[in-house]
Amino acid sequence: MTPLVPGELSGHPVWFKLDFLLPTGSFKDRGAAVLVSYLRCQGYRRLVVDSSGNAAAALAAYCAAARLECHVFAPAATSPAKLAQARAYGAEVTLVEGSREHVAATAQRAATADPAAAYASHNWHPVFVEGTKTWLLEVWEQLGGRFPSACFLPVGGGSLLIGAWRACQALPGPYPKLVAAQPLACAPLVQAFERGEPDVSPVAPATTLAEGARIAAPPRGRQMLAAIRRSDGWVEAIDEDSLVDTLRQLWRQGLYVEPTAALGAAAFRQAVARGRPMPAGEAVIVLTGSGLKTGSLALE
Amino acid sequence: MTPLVPGELSGHPVWFKLDFLLPTGSFKDRGAAVLVSYLRCQGYRRLVVDSSGNAAAALAAYCAAARLECHVFAPAATSPAKLAQARAYGAEVTLVEGSREHVAATAQRAATADPAAAYASHNWHPVFVEGTKTWLLEVWEQLGGRFPSACFLPVGGGSLLIGAWRACQALPGPYPKLVAAQPLACAPLVQAFERGEPDVSPVAPATTLAEGARIAAPPRGRQMLAAIRRSDGWVEAIDEDSLVDTLRQLWRQGLYVEPTAALGAAAFRQAVARGRPMPAGEAVIVLTGSGLKTGSLALE
Incomplete structure (x- = not known):
């Protein structure tokens, strides 16, 4: 609290x-803690995330605590400092050229292609x-x-x-x-x-x-x-x-x-x-x- | 807690x-919170601090919350990023050339010269x-x-x-x-x-x-x-x-x-x-x- x-x-x-x-x-920790717990219970081993800032850090941290892999897709223009925290928690970070919407679509495709992975979007996931x-x-x-x-x-x-x-x-x-x-x-x-x-x-x-x-x-x-x-x-x-x-x-x-x-x-x-x-x-x-x-x- | x-x-x-x-x-917040409260009760209006890092930020923050002025003396070699936080809380920051001991002595002299000011050293103050x-x-x-x-x-x-x-x-x-x-x-x-x-x-x-x-x-x-x-x-x-x-x-x-x-x-x-x-x-x-x-x- x-x-x-x-x-x-x-x-x-x-x-x-x-x-x-x-x-x-x-x-964002509030949403990340509950979403990561939920997806771990569903049997996922890897979460795919699109974010350029606080959500990436939060999801990466709770993945680390839960021993899940975390893959962050971020806009290419994101400053390295903003991603340092997510990387520190062990997240893999991929920079994507193009619009914010294109970054999200790329993350979704990556999640869909991998049966062990879930797309953990802080922007639409109800959990x-x-x-x-x-x-x-x-x-x-x-x-x-x-x-x-x-x-x-x-x-x-x-x-x-x-x-x-x-x-x-x-x-x-x-x-x-x-x-x-x-x-x-x-x-x-x-x-x-x-x-x-x-x-x-x-x-x-x-x-x-x-x-x-x-x-x-x-x-x-x-x-x-x-x-x-x-x-x-x-x-x-x-x-x-x-x-x-x-x-x-x-x-x-x-x-x-x-x-x-x-x-x-x-x-x-x-x-x-x-x-x-x-x-x-x-x-x-x-x-x-x-x-x-x-x-x-x-x-x- | x-x-x-x-x-x-x-x-x-x-x-x-x-x-x-x-x-x-x-x-350092633990010590700063108690020391600032104590010195405010003593009637001081300004605290003088020597630190290059976390103690400066902590003392500056609790001074801000307590509506006391805070003057930080820091070694000249301190990176500006480390002092940005103390400055954000409204502390005045003075950079001092020379050894860490010389910085402390300068802070003590400044506090002694000003009856409204206390030297709030995290390194020796028992409170x-x-x-x-x-x-x-x-x-x-x-x-x-x-x-x-x-x-x-x-x-x-x-x-x-x-x-x-x-x-x-x-x-x-x-x-x-x-x-x-x-x-x-x-x-x-x-x-x-x-x-x-x-x-x-x-x-x-x-x-x-x-x-x-x-x-x-x-x-x-x-x-x-x-x-x-x-x-x-x-x-x-x-x-x-x-x-x-x-x-x-x-x-x-x-x-x-x-x-x-x-x-x-x-x-x-x-x-x-x-x-x-x-x-x-x-x-x-x-x-x-x-x-x-x-x-x-x-x-x-």
């Missing part, structure tokens, strides 16, 4: 859920989300058996958000409003939500420090929109200046997180600045990834 | 104490060790109210070792044997122990991947020797090849630690390889620092 600690943003008290303290340094939902179950427990009034969280592929919605369905309400934050540079969910559309359309992403949320065509767009709307939540798109400023504010409270992890906090600050009425009760901000992964890049 | 998890080394079952999962990524001892108190609790039979731990300045001995004095025995590991490249404690001397003499250190244990003249040498002898423990000096090989073995179990943190595990393996009879019962290996800090350097 990761700590839930009190803090402050824009003069308001908030709670921070410190998921960057999970063993590999990101919330990954079963693990991810534990973050909000823990918050429920840490608040003495109830939900907070609102949760502010980064959204890329959306497993954190969909996990939150699953947690809501598992326990009695009232439920928290789920507030999804994306970088303005890549905000397909925000665009679809604000247009009132039922599904998310791909966007052309610009560059952003919030690399983990740079997913132009999230596969679970429809589910994400439904979760936000049914929770009575909303969306915020964060520009790069706000992101850096929020990152600084977190760091100066002793919370050393990576840029993507600051999106939820930035969304809270932006909502306050816009004068949006905040629900009474606890606001929980999920901090998803460690600053030790990319922190020093941010303010250079 | 950090996890105590079962694992394996050289075919033997062991327990790993995962202190690299503390908030700033090293065991720092009061915090550090919690690692073994936690192990006692995690084993159901008793000590393990042996603890294998890295030793540089020695706060982890002296903390362990304080924990022994706080609870009923039998106590664990304390086994101190140092890099062969800088092993003043091992040298003094093997020669039967009452105190540690400075050595001329060679380079080692275990940077955190490269302390040529540890200020608490006499205390360290007494703790090891009174616990019926021993010492191991680890060469660089063993260190890298052990690091790999830890990583391949999903334990991504920095090189210094692998010293305890390397000492266990070396003792087994030498045929040293191991005490019956649990062997606990303390893993002190995160691989996200320096991990990718090690195997290049």
Whole structure:
């Protein structure tokens, strides 16, 4: 269980859920632990993964702990530093030229061709989300058996958000409003939500420090929109200046997180600045990834 | 409380104490949290620190959380990446030319000249060790109210070792044997122990991947020797090849630690390889620092 600690943003008290303290340094450990256990029980000896960052590290780590082989397919442009952690856990890493979608297709083909291997996608495997939902179950427990009034969280592929919605369905309400934050540079969910559309359309992403949320065509767009709307939540798109400023504010409270992890906090600050009425009760901000992964890049 | 998890080394079952999962990524958080709280209660508004690594990050983080200013004095040769974390927490960093001892003296002078400032040395302040001892108190609790039979731990300045001995004095025995590991490249404690001397003499250190244990003249040498002898423990000096090989073995179990943190595990393996009879019962290996800090350097 990761700590839930009190803090402050824009003069308001908030709670921070410190998921960057999970063993590999990101919330992806929650999904990876459950998915790797599940696939091992199914008899697989090797997992095939496509990721360029935290998911690769998490799946590689839990494969190592479970004595399974792990094969990571990553975009050719991925920086070697981001893959060093997965390699350290013993994963084989293959760089693939082309789009993110092509990388995923290559991984799927490799898994299909090998009967001992499973394609362990954090982006679509339902068991990954079963693990991810534990973050909000823990918050429920840490608040003495109830939900907070609102949760502010980064959204890329959306497993954190969909996990939150699953947690809501598992326990009695009232439920928290789920507030999804994306970088303005890549905000397909925000665009679809604000247009009132039922599904998310791909966007052309610009560059952003919030690399983990740079997913132009999230596969679970429809589910994400439904979760936000049914929770009575909303969306915020964060520009790069706000992101850096929020990152600084977190760091100066002793919370050393990576840029993507600051999106939820930035969304809270932006909502306050816009004068949006905040629900009474606890606001929980999920901090998803460690600053030790990319922190020093941010303010250079 | 950090996890105590079962694992394996050289075919033997062991327990790993995962202190690299503390908030700033090293065991130094234990001492920093208690020392910063203590000095804040004393009315200080600014802490002056000398460190080149994990202690600077830990003290800067807890100062940030406590709204105290933090001024870090570091050797001029310190790599900027190691100081990025302390800077992120808002610490002022001053690089000082000259020896490690000269850096410490400069920090002390700065603290003395400023009535609002305290010199918060992790190397000698007794309250720092009061915090550090919690690692073994936690192990006692995690084993159901008793000590393990042996603890294998890295030793540089020695706060982890002296903390362990304080924990022994706080609870009923039998106590664990304390086994101190140092890099062969800088092993003043091992040298003094093997020669039967009452105190540690400075050595001329060679380079080692275990940077955190490269302390040529540890200020608490006499205390360290007494703790090891009174616990019926021993010492191991680890060469660089063993260190890298052990690091790999830890990583391949999903334990991504920095090189210094692998010293305890390397000492266990070396003792087994030498045929040293191991005490019956649990062997606990303390893993002190995160691989996200320096991990990718090690195997290049």
